Amino acid sequence: MKLTIVTYRDIFLWSERYKENGQPAAALVRLSPKDLADLGIAAGEKLKLTNEEGSIVVDVLAEPKCPSGYGYMPVSPLVNRLTTCRHGKLPNFKHIEVKAEALES
Amino acid sequence: MAKKDKLQPLQVFQYLPGTNCKKCGFLTCFAFAFALIGREKRPEDCPDLLTEQYISALDFLNGHFGGDFSVEKTGLLIDEEKCCGCGDCVAVCDKCQGTVMFGSGIVIPRNVPPVLKIVDGRVRVVEWESCKRCMDPPEYCRVCEERCPFGALELVR
Amino acid sequence: MSAGEMVCTACSCLCDDIEIEIENGRIVSMEKACRKGTAFFFGSENERLRTVHLVDGKQVDTDQALAAAAGLLSRARRPLVFGMDNASLEAQRQGIELARMLGAVLDDSSSFCQGKLTHDILTGTLPSCTFDQIHDSDLIIYWGSNPHNAQPRHLSRFSLYAHRKYHEMGATRYVTMAVVDVRESETAGAGVAHRFFRILPGEDSNFIAAIIEGIKGNPVRKDASGFLKLLKQSRHCVIFAGLGLTYSLDNDFSLFYEMLKHLGGWMKTFVIPMSGHYNVRGFNYSLYNATGCVNKVNFAGGAVSHGDEFSLLEQVKNRAADCLLIVGADPFSSLPISVLKHLDGVPLVTLDPFRTATTEASSVVLGVSLTGLESGGTAMRMDGTTVTLMPAKWTDKQSDVQILERLKELLRP
Known part of the structure; x- marks a missing residue:
């Protein structure tokens, strides 16, 4: 299933950067309940996001007000494995096109 | 936290x-629901909830009303983990508790120290007596709870 | 024990009312600072998060580290200086002189953040105001920004709650706060924003076009007409433009400016870009005064040239730079890995008070003091006001100004 990822800032994850051994739990994506049902997974399970740049595994959270077909992820070095920058454009931090598939647990 | 995001007694x-x-x-389960929200009782105080049948309900209620907490004198419950230290509550409380309104639109300043303060990035209560809920007669003001963007403050009464 | 006031340099609000208590060289408590600032300064107490002078992973003294850095930079044929968003105005001045002396390309993170808006403010084409002038406004709009997570004290200290006409009690509302965003963030939540306009990701240009159509009197979509109604009631409006707007419009603000021009028919509109690092605006200002451009400058051959090809992203992608001097920036955490892989084999010289992904990848690391806490200077807030930073704590580390000055002396031909 195709998703467009939009990054946002999270102060709690940002503050974790200045703690020793603070592994920020930035591996999460917030999806609409409709997309969760379409993917056949529940909140808290793992989702694999893939595009030409790479692939990451993230936890899923439900956000009722998220429009269908979009996902929100906090800004972190992790999400930068998927971002890219085309010539003469800004990096696509707010418009990352990925393929999402549920991970067999 | 807006009122609609709060868990209501009927829920x-x-x-x-x-x-x-x-x-x-309590005489009814509905009265127990009010006592839970007022943090007077804990979910374990209901013997039926501890049975196998209500295990998911107990988990849900413990998620909201369980754990360690201390409700202050005015009914304010602070969740420090949710606080981002933005100081919105301090700013609105200052505008609200520093004045008393009489009749229609006459605002009289109260000369009192601030109730809330941000210390080490978390909100703390420094002066209870300044809160409007400690006035005589009390005024049940809820601005700090309403304006908190992360829901870190909750007035249980 | 000493207690005093200090300026927080964790974000571009530069809150200058932070009360700090220091005992035996350790911070005991900080009052009024948000979670972001507290984490930043308490984290700086932990020596394992701080940098020391390193050459190829081995700890050396200042002279050796500076000699290694000067060696790398002098051997480079096309050096690139990047960063200085987390440095004082004095350090930026030294850095610009150093780049000019090296004939280097100079860029900062504003080339992929708010550089375009700041450029237009500095050249006078975009009206902007300081935080003091917010008191005259009756409408505050956060467009594509989420201050509660990026600049936590923005509302309580500068905009809505600090507004002279903002009252908690009474029926009349003198100032309205509206949020235009793709996500119902904490700022857009029901308790904070008076009005929230949700748009789909990438839809900002359509939304702006609809507002322009509405001003001309044509029928438009429902949310745009609601937004227009709000604008029609206003006489003085401040728009805080966030990264969401910049990325959605992809740095092409022509439609946004056209909307502002149409709004000028009945109201005053001011735009303040919401920048992330504490002195991005200061870097744009310093470089504009020195060269007439805000970023993406090439000093090669003693002349100043400017163009999109001199941005960090293009330089790295085209493998144009053969040595990078990074001053207080962390491109390895904030940029796409697909771009950064082109940096393989390029020597990096990094000045940073904290250990970051960039310092781990650098050949030479110069550990500097933390500006704001351990060294002073001046910095520019996001609205263009200059704030003086006073050191609150003693340190044996050198400041970035001193390091850059000594590097300049070593490289002087």
Whole structure:
């Protein structure tokens, strides 16, 4: 299933950067309940996001007000494995096109 | 946290057995729901909730009303983990508790120290007596709870 | 024990009312600072998060580290200086002189953040105001920004709650706060924003076009007409443009400016870009005064040239730079890995008070003091006001100004 990822800032994850051994739990994506049902997974399970740049595994959270077909992820070095920058454009931090598939647990 | 995001007594009631068994000391389960929201009782105080049948309801209620907490004199419950230290509550409380309104639109300043303060990035209560809920007669002001963007402050009464 | 006031340099609000208590060289408590600032300064107490002078992973003294850095930079044929968003105005001045002396390309993170808006403010084409002038406004709009997570004290200290006409009690509302965003963030939540306009990701240009159509009197979509109604009631409006707007419009603000021009028919509109690092605006200002451009400058051959090809992203992608001097920036955490892989084999010289992904990848690391806490200077807030930073704590580390000055002396031909 195709998703467009939009990054946002999270102060709690940002503050974790200045703690020793603070592994920020930035591996999460917030999806609409409709997309969760379409993917056949529940909140808290793992989702694999893939595009030409790479692939990451993230936890899923439900956000009722998220429009269908979009996902929100906090800004972190992790999400930068998927971002890219085309010539003469800004990096696509707010418009990352990925393929999402549920991970067999 | 806006009022619509808060757990209302009727929603809590739906997780309770609804048998009105009075083992918790209240006459009805609805009264127990109010006591849970007021943090006067804990979910374990209902014997029926501890049975196998209500295990998911107990988990839900413990998620909201369980854990360690201390409700302050005015009914303010602070969740420091949720606080981002933005100081919105301090700013609005200052505008609200520093003045008293009489009749229609006459605002009289109260000369009192601030109630809330941000210390080490978390909100703290420094002066209870300044809160409008400690006035005589009390004024049940809720601005700090309403304006908190992360829901870190909750007034249980 | 000493207690005093200090300026927080964790974000571009530069809150200057932070009360700090220091005992035996350790911070005991900080009052009024948000979670972001507290984490930043308490984290700086932990020596394992701080940098020391390193050459190829081995700890050396200042002279050796500076000699290694000067060696790398002098051997480079096309050096690139990047960063200085987390440095004082004095350090930026030294850095610009150093780049000019090296004939280097100079860029900062504003080339992929708010550089375009700041450029237009500095050249006078975009009206902007300081935080003091917010008191005259009756409408505050956060467009594509989420201050509660990026600049936590923005509302309580500068905009809505600090507004002279903002009252908690009474029926009349003198100032309205509206949020235009793709996500219902904490700022857009029901308790904070008076009005929230949700748009789909990437839809900002359509939304702006609809507002322009509405001003001309044509029928438009429902949310745009609601937004227009709000604008029609206003006489003085401040728009805080966030990264969401910049990325959605992809740095092409022509439609946004056209909307502002149309709004000028009945109201005053001011735009303040919401920048992330504490002195991005200061870097744009310093470089504009020195060269007439805000970023993406090439000093090669003693002349100043400017163009999109001199941005960090293009330089790295085209493998144009053969040595990078990074001053207080962390491109390895904030940029796409697909771009950064082109940096393989390029020597990096990094000045940073904290250990970051960039310092781990650098050949030479110069550990500097933390500006704001351990060294002073001046910095520019996001609205263009200059704030003086006073050191609150003693340190044996050198400041970035001193390091850059000594590097300049070593490289002087």
